[in-house]
Amino acid sequence: MADDAPLAATKNDKPTGLAARAVTINLPVDEVYSRFRDFAAWPSFMENVVRIDVLDERRSHWVVKAPMKGSVEWDARITEEVPGKSLAWESEPGAEVPNRGHVTFRDAGARGTVVVVTIDYDPPGGVIGKVIAKMFQREPAIQARRDLRRFKQLLETGEIATPAMNAKQFEEMGL
Secondary structure, eight states, X not given: OOOOSOGGGOOOSSOOEEEEEEEEESSOHHHHHHHHTOGGGGGGTOTTEEEEEEOSSSEEEEEXXXXXXXXXXXXXXXXXXXXXXXXXXXXXXXXXXXXXXEEEEEEOGGGOEEEEEEEEEOOTXXXXXXXXXXXXXXXXXXXXXXXXXXXHHHHHXXXXXXXXXXXXXXXXXXX
């Protein structure tokens, strides 16, 4: 029997790693939702996502960096969508990293939109795999926080702040 509880309260045995993060973005809900719904653009703000191939309106193919393996791949499908309100997905059977997630978008008035992301995943290698992923800063709980911060920066400023120098800065320094 399917467990219809929110991911944070589910009693399902698998997946086993739960990450929940929230951010407030100073833009209207509809704009934040439409930008988030553009899966092909996710690699621009998700550090470990190599690419997402949109297969159709509900399905996509993911390629993600993984410690010790180089990358992992899976197909995912949207399981629930309420435009401007929520989006849920789940990996297809046979995924290298079984996962599912849910995102809600809530109007925060003059502050913009509150985005809450919950991701549940089954780390390759179980607990040991999760520890290795944490050591390499590739664990989804860590990445969710960073990726949401980058998404916020991209939407609010049009760019992602980074400590790295860009080509123009190298040029100006004569390097």
